Amino acid sequence: MPFQFNFTIEDHLEDELIPLEDGALALDFSKESSVSERQKGKHSDKKSSTEQFDLLQDLLWEHQSGGNAAPSQDTDHSLNGTNSLSNLEPYEKKPCLRVAKEHALPKDLKKVLESKVIETLPGLQHVNISVVKTILLKDNFSGENIISKSFSSHSDLITGVYEGGLKIWECTFDLLAYFTKAKVKFAGKKVLDLGCGSGLLGIMAFKGGAKEIHFQDYNSVVIDEVTLPNVVANSTLEDEENDLNEPDVKRCRKSKVAQELCKCRFFSGEWSEFCKLVLSREELFEKYDLILTSETIYNPDYYGPLHQTFVRLLGKNGRVLMASKAHYFGVGGGIHLFQKFIEERNVFETRTLEIIDEGLKRFLIEMTFKYPS
Template sequence: MAFQFNFTIDSHLENELSALGDEALDLESSGKTSFLENQKEKLKEKWSSKDCDLSKEPLWGCKSSPEVQASQVCDNSLIKSDEITRDLEPEEKQPCLKVAKEHDIPKDLKKVIENKVTEVIPDLQHGNLSVVKMTLLKDNSCGEDIISKSLSSHSDLITGIYEGGMKIWECTFDLLAYLTDEEVQFAGKRVLDLGCGAGLLGIIALKGKAKEIHFQDYNSTVIDEITIPNVIVNSNFECEDDEISEPDLKRRRNANPAQQLLSKCRFFSGEWYEFSKLVLSSKKDFAKYDIILTSETIYNPSYYSPFHQTLSNLLDENGQVFLASKAHYFGVGGGVHLFQKFIEERNVFETRTLKIIDEGLKRILIKMTFKHTH
C-alpha cells in the first residue's frame, strides 16, 4: 500500500536519475530491488502493532524548501573537558570539517509533508526517495545541490560533499529486523540514529517509547527533505504512557504538535566530530546516549577516527552501539573486519557479532560496548 499524489516528473529528470545505474542502492533505483522487497516481506511477517504504535495515517501538508547552506570550516580546536570526552584523536587527520548545526522543527508540520509520495513498509512509512530527488533537481533553492553533483559524478559518495544519505541501504533492513526479532528495549532510553538518512532506525526507537531520539546526517538537505518529513509522517502525538492522567493527556492532545515532537526529537547535520562538539557544548540539557544505532557508516576507513571518537564521546558508560555493515565495501575499502581491527587497536570498545547475513553481499551486525577495567 502506498499513498500517491498527482506528481508530474519531467522526462529529462527521470533520465538523469536513471543514469546512476547500478550505483544507486536505494529502494527505488537499486539493482537489488527484488532482494529488498523480500526483506520487506520478511519484516512484514515479524512486525506486529504494539501499544503506543505509530500512526498509520500520515499527516499531509505542503513541502517546504528552505534554503540550506553547505559550509566547510577549518577548525583545529579540541573539546577540552575530560568529563565529556574520551579517547580524542588528533584532529589534524580532519583538517577541514563540515560545520554541524541543529535543525529547527517547522511549526507547520502538515506543510512539511504535502506533495510527498509515501511508501509503506510494516509499521513504517517513508518518502519516495526518487521523487524527492526529482523535486530537488527542479528546485534550485537547495544550497548543497547534492543531487546534481551526485548525478554528474555518477556516484553516491562524494567525499566532503555527499555521503549517501538520500538512499536506504540494505543493512538498514537487516538492523530493523534484528531490533524487532530480539525485542530490543527502547523505553525510557536516550537514542542516537547516527548517519540516519531516512531515519528509519530512530523512528523504530520513537515507536518503542524512547525518552529522547536524536537524528544526525552529514547533509542538511537530507535532514530537511527526508528525515524530518519521515518522522512527522510516522508520528502519533497522542501516543502517551499508560500512567498519564486524563487531564494531562487532554492538555497534551491540545498542545502544539511541533512542541511535542520537539520534546523527544532533535535533528542535526554536519561531520561527526563537529556534531559531537555541538551537542556537548550545547546550552540545552544533554545526557549521553544509552543506545546508538548506525547502518552502513564504516565504508570508508579514513572516517574511522572521527567515527570512533564520536562514539567514545557520546555513548553512555553503560550504553550500547548497534552497527550494521557489509563485510567489505568494494571500491572504498572499508568493512566490518577492518573496522573491528581498528577498534581492537584503540582498546576502548569491545565488539560482539550479533548476526551474519549471507544473502547477496555478506552483511554483519555487531554490538559495541565500552571495555570496563576492574
C-alpha cells in the same frame, strides 16, 4: 498534502530519478533490499588546521586511554598540547569540515509533507526518495546542490559533498529486522541515529517509546527533505482529517503529536563538529544509552572521528548497534578492518550479533565499553 500509497516504490536504479519506472520494495525486512552496492558515505575529506589540532588532541587522549584505565563517560575529555603526535596512524585523519547545526521542527507540520509521496513498510512510513530527488532537481534546488552533483557524477558518494543520505541502504533493513527478532527495548532510552539518512532506525526507537531521539546526517538537505518528513509521517495520528466537526478532539490530537515530536532533535554536519555542538550546550549533556548506525564504516579515513564520537557521546553503560557489509569494494572499509581498529584502541569490545550471507555478506555488531566504570 502528501500522497499516500500502500505499497513501496524502490529506488533500485541509483542513477535514475524517474520514480514511475521503479520496482516494488520487498516488505519483508529479513530479505535483502535491492539497493545499489555503491559505497555509502556519511562523512568527508580534509579540514582546517585548527579543527585538525582539536581532533588530534582527542585521538591522543584515546591512545592514552588504551591501557587498563578506562575512559570516564561522565565528562568530556581533553588533552594538553604537550602530547606527541608521532603514534597517530595514517587513517586517523579528520574528514572535511562541515559545521554542525541543529534543524528546528517547523510549526506547520503539514508543510513538511507537501509534495511528498508517502510509502509504507511494516510498522513504518517513509517518503519516496526518488520523488524527492526529482523535485529538487527540477526546481534547481540551491542549498548544498548535492542532487545535481550526484546526478551528474552518477554516484551516491561525493567525498566531502554528498555522503549517501538520499538512499535507504540494505544494512538498514538488516538492523530493523534485528530490532524485531531480538525484541530490542527502546522505552525510556536516549537514542542517537548516527548517519541517519531516512531516519528509519531512529523512528523505530521513537515508536518504541524512547524518551529522546536525536537524528544526525552529514547533509542538511537530507535532514530537511527526508529525515524530518519521515519522522512527521510516523507521528501524525490517523483520521485527523476526519475530525473537522470535533475541534476540541482535533486540537488535543495535534497537541499530543507536538509533545511526541518534542522528543526528537535533528542535526547535520560532520561527526566531530556534531560532538562539539551537542557537548557545548549550557545544560549538562546526558549521554546516549543507545547509538544506532548503519553502513558508516565504508571508509577507513573516517574511523578516527567515528570512534571518537562513540567515546564522547555514548553513556558508560550504553551500547552501539552497527550494521555493515563485510567489505566495501573500491573504498577499502569493512567490518573486519573496523573491528581491528577498535581492538587496537582497547576502549570498546565488539560482539557479532548476526551474519547475513544473502548477497554481499553483512554483519550486525554490538559495541560496549571495556571499562565502563
